[in-house]
Amino acid sequence: xxxxxxxxxxRRIQLPVLDSFLWLIRLAAIFAVVWGAYFSxxxxxxxxxxxxxxxxxxLSQGSVYALIALGYTMVYGVLRFINFAxxxxxxxxxxxxxxxARGLSRTAMWTDQVFLSLFLVMLASAAxxxxxxxALERIAYRPLRGKPRLIPFITAIGASFFLQYxxxxxxxxxxxxxxQVPALSGSFFFAGFxxxxxxxxxxxxxxxxxxxxxxxxxxxRTGKAMRAVAEDxxxxxLMGINxxxxxxxxxxxxxxxxxxxxxxxxLVFQQVFFLTGFIPGIKAFTAAVxxxxxxxxxxxxxxxxxxxIESIGPSLVLTGLGIPSAHQLKDVVxxxxxxxxxxxxxxxxxxxxxxxxxx
Amino acid sequence: MHKAALxxxxxxxxxxxxxxLSKGGLLMLYEKGKWMRLLAVLAVALMVLAAxxxxxxxxxxxDEEEGEVITIADGEGIxxxxxxxxxxxxxxxxxxxxxxxxxxxxxxGGQLLNHPIELQVEDEGCxxxxxxxxxxxxxxxxxxxxxxxxxCSGAAVPASEAMSEAGLVMISGSxxxxxxxxxxxxxxxxxxxxxxxxxxxxxxxxxxxANFAFTELDKTKAATIHDGDPYTQGLAGVFDEAxxxxxxxxxxxxxxxxxxxxxxxxLTEIAASGAELIxxxxxxxxxxxxxxxxKEIPGLRDVxxxxxxxxxxxxxxxxxxxxxxxxxxxATPTGPEYEEFVAKYEAKFGEKPIQSFHAHAYDAAxxxxxxxxxxxxxxxxxxxxxxxxxxxxxxxxxxxxDGLTGTLTCDEFGDCADAKIDVVQNTARQTTISExxxxxxxxxxxxx
Numbered sequence: 129x130x131x132x133x134x135x136x137x138x139r140r141i142q143l144p145v146l147d148s149f150l151w152l153i154r155l156a157a158i159f160a161v162v163w164g165a166y167f168s169x170x171x172x173x174x175x176x177x178x179x180x181x182x183x184x185x186x187l188s189q190g191s192v193y194a195l196i197a198l199g200y201t202m203v204y205g206v207l208r209f210i211n212f213a214x215x216x217x218x219x220x221x222x223x224x225x226x227x228x229a230r231g232l233s234r235t236a237m238w239t240d241q242v243f244l245s246l247f248l249v250m251l252a253s254a255a256x257x258x259x260x261x262x263a264l265e266r267i268a269y270r271p272l273r274g275k276p277r278l279i280p281f282i283t284a285i286g287a288s289f290f291l292q293y294x295x296x297x298x299x300x301x302x303x304x305x306x307x308q309v310p311a312l313s314g315s316f317f318f319a320g321f322x323x324x325x326x327x328x329x330x331x332x333x334x335x336x337x338x339x340x341x342x343x344x345x346x347x348x349r350t351g352k353a354m355r356a357v358a359e360d361x362x363x364x365x366l367m368g369i370n371x372x373x374x375x376x377x378x379x380x381x382x383x384x385x386x387x388x389x390x391x392x393x394x395l396v397f398q399q400v401f402f403l404t405g406f407i408p409g410i411k412a413f414t415a416a417v418x419x420x421x422x423x424x425x426x427x428x429x430x431x432x433x434x435x436x437i438e439s440i441g442p443s444l445v446l447t448g449l450g451i452p453s454a455h456q457l458k459d460v461v462x463x464x465x466x467x468x469x470x471x472x473x474x475x476x477x478x479x480x481x482x483x484x485x486x487x
Numbered sequence: 488m489h490k491a492a493l494x495x496x497x498x499x500x501x502x503x504x505x506x507x508l509s510k511g512g513l514l515m516l517y518e519k520g521k522w523m524r525l526l527a528v529l530a531v532a533l534m535v536l537a538a539x540x541x542x543x544x545x546x547x548x549x550d551e552e553e554g555e556v557i558t559i560a561d562g563e564g565i566x567x568x569x570x571x572x573x574x575x576x577x578x579x580x581x582x583x584x585x586x587x588x589x590x591x592x593x594x595x596g597g598q599l600l601n602h603p604i605e606l607q608v609e610d611e612g613c614x615x616x617x618x619x620x621x622x623x624x625x626x627x628x629x630x631x632x633x634x635x636x637x638x639c640s641g642a643a644v645p646a647s648e649a650m651s652e653a654g655l656v657m658i659s660g661s662x663x664x665x666x667x668x669x670x671x672x673x674x675x676x677x678x679x680x681x682x683x684x685x686x687x688x689x690x691x692x693x694x695x696x697a698n699f700a701f702t703e704l705d706k707t708k709a710a711t712i713h714d715g716d717p718y719t720q721g722l723a724g725v726f727d728e729a730x731x732x733x734x735x736x737x738x739x740x741x742x743x744x745x746x747x748x749x750x751x752x753x754l755t756e757i758a759a760s761g762a763e764l765i766x767x768x769x770x771x772x773x774x775x776x777x778x779x780x781x782k783e784i785p786g787l788r789d790v791x792x793x794x795x796x797x798x799x800x801x802x803x804x805x806x807x808x809x810x811x812x813x814x815x816x817x818a819t820p821t822g823p824e825y826e827e828f829v830a831k832y833e834a835k836f837g838e839k840p841i842q843s844f845h846a847h848a849y850d851a852a853x854x855x856x857x858x859x860x861x862x863x864x865x866x867x868x869x870x871x872x873x874x875x876x877x878x879x880x881x882x883x884x885x886x887x888x889d890g891l892t893g894t895l896t897c898d899e900f901g902d903c904a905d906a907k908i909d910v911v912q913n914t915a916r917q918t919t920i921s922e923x924x925x926x927x928x929x930x931x932x933x934x935x
Contacts, residue, residue, distance in 0.1 A: 174756070178755050178759055181755055181784075182755060185752055396749075397749075397776065399748075407748075438752075453742035456714075
């Protein structure tokens with residue numbers, strides 16, 4: 129009975145129900161956010177300076193997410209494939225950065241030539257991640273190209289575990305503490321915001337790298353080749369583009385960004401261990417989806433947005449709604465925000481950029 | 488009807504056999520599988536035999552009072568399960584206790600009542616799921632007399648429930664969560680009959696930490712952070728209550744996630760609440776991030792940081808930002824017996840005890856061994872009979888037991904510890920965990 133009714137029911141009768149249900153969710157979400165924010169702000173629990181602090185914390189965390197997210201989104205844009213081992217590429221870079229920094233911190237260079245030594249550490253981190261990302265593509269993904277999408281996806285999960293436990297086996301299971309950078313301790317004021325020096329380095333470096341990447345993809349011949357391969361691999365091959373090489377470059381650039389993120393992560397959090405890549409990897413993937421997967425500026429905006437929501441959301445919305453221990457729920461807030469954004473804009477903030485859709 | 492149906496079936500069956508025979512299928516199988524069939528018959532026979540034995544051995548005399556009785560045949564070992572964490576981040580906590588239990592076995596010459604003690608170590612992984620898996624392995628063998636463990640309160644929650652239902656006893660040397668025994672004189676939510684411990688109840692540790700913060704440090708406004716784990720939540724909760732009772736104010740009682748890295752937002756909330764002291768009885772790595780990020784927050788530059796035994800580890804106290812931090816934890820035992828124990832430990836394992844609960848585990852093993860000796864009944868054929876109910880009663884009746892950690896007396900909820908809590912400080916002069924543990928500023932003894 130039920131089946132026949134359902135079969136006969138035309139689509140347009142069901143849709144308004146679903147639509148109004150979605151609208152109800154949207155309204156409820158907006159109401160909860162406004163209500164929570166109103167009570168938080170009117171209670172005067174946090175001072176204006178403290179709200180500004182939260183914004184800066186969110187920006188620096190978000191910059192790290194954004195840099196990792198770029199790797200996810202570039203690979204997805206070109207291959208329609210989620211490289212789940214990308215978080216581990218990031219962690220490997222951070223791990224090597226730790227060892228280089230520990231070596232350097234015992235020399236006079238660490239205090240005399242702060243920026244040169246930090247640059248060296250970042251270079252080592254980015255180089256490691258680049259090599260690992262390219263090797264991963266060559267060994268684990270290229271032989272499976274053209275196979276059903278699920279197969280490289282499973283391989284990526286396997287590669288992720290392999291990298292985690294290879295690192296644990298090589299360097300041990302313990303937490304590695306990044307040496308303090310004396311020149312970067314303390315804070316300064318910028319446009320009314322109190323900024324920690326480490327955070328300023330992170331935000332500035334991330335923004336510079338993202339601008340550089342954007343110019344690289346939009347303005348250079350290699351960038352053009354990438355866009356062509358993303359559009360249609362077969363046609364790009366016919367046009368004389370070396371598809372394998374271009375895909376390797378995509379992985380290399382994504383890996384370099386993840387490596388740089390690994391270094392910046394160490395500056396902010398000063399600690400790394402073999403599972404460090406997992407949570408930031410998931411968050412960065414979320415950021416890529418929030419921004420619109422396959423879309424480079426989207427990944428940047430998604431990362432910053434997610435960092436901001438995580439930092440401000442619990443204090444602003446949850447505490448205002450009277451929920452205790454709000455910061456334990458910051459992941460809940462972040463992923464709820466993801467769901468909300470996808471309900472409002474199903475293809476992310478800036479829209480998914482996938483060749484099939486545009487064609 | 489039935490007969491008719493049967494005939495049809497058997498006819499069909501016969502036909503099927505005939506068909507197979509005609510093809511040579513069944514015949515071939517029979518020829519080839521002759522030995523296999525013989526093996527299969529033997530295996531089934533063995534299984535039936537084993538099942539019969541199982542049915543008779545532990546059953547024995549089963550009246551109401553004695554409950555299930557375990558029979559240990561002449562020459563067979565007394566099986567004791569050791570549930571400890573021996574892998575992962577917290578492995579040192581469990582390894583330390585496994586070693587102490589081995590020393591306790593050695594001290595008895597490896598046997599009780601002329602039966603060898605057989606230890607079986609299972610890893611509980613310091614997680615709820617790990618505790619569940621480990622206890623199921625133990626329950627699969629009905630010959631286990633008791634359990635020594637677990638290391639972590641989180642693993643003890645499922646283990647205690649499952650072993651209690653099966654009638655076993657379990658005695659832990661390092662579970663401290665109040666939920667496992669009693670809170671405010673009443674049974675905790677995770678208390679189950681047959682559970683005992685020689686480690687302190689965190690009601691005592693939380694009170695000690697709160698008293699120290701209020702009276703010794705003169706702080707009147709404190710904040711607490713837990714991470715949702717029964718140990719951390721219990722300890723933070725007790726601190727809140729005790730601090731308020733002492734006359735202080737808890738400005739904010741909050742929580743973080745175990746895998747959280749960015750503590751700055753939650754620390755900003757704490758700064759806004761005006762706390763002078765933060766008590767965060769959590770684990771690494773979350774505890775590392777709190778110590779490292781706290782001093783970056785304006786308003787927390789002079790805040791006093793205080794942790795508990797979960798953070799008293801060699802990798803934590805070397806972090807530069809933990810300098811000046813206070814920690815509460817079980818008092819290190821003193822006296823010639825303890826020194827003798829440490830000497831045995833060093834001789835056997837080549838290093839000094841690596842964690843805080845080895846003496847408690849040693850006492851736990853001895854309390855259990857004494858109880859077994861008390862209730863086991865030697866039979867004429869050299870076998871032992873141990874009543875599970877009597878063993879529970881004997882453990883509950885433990886009183887004035889002279890152990891390394893003091894004089895132990897078990898109460899009705901399984902708390903047996905002679906608990907003394909030390910508050911220690913990590914200053915620039917201490918470089919190793921044992922030095923930090925020796926820098927005692929305050930000792931809390933609820934008995935006095």
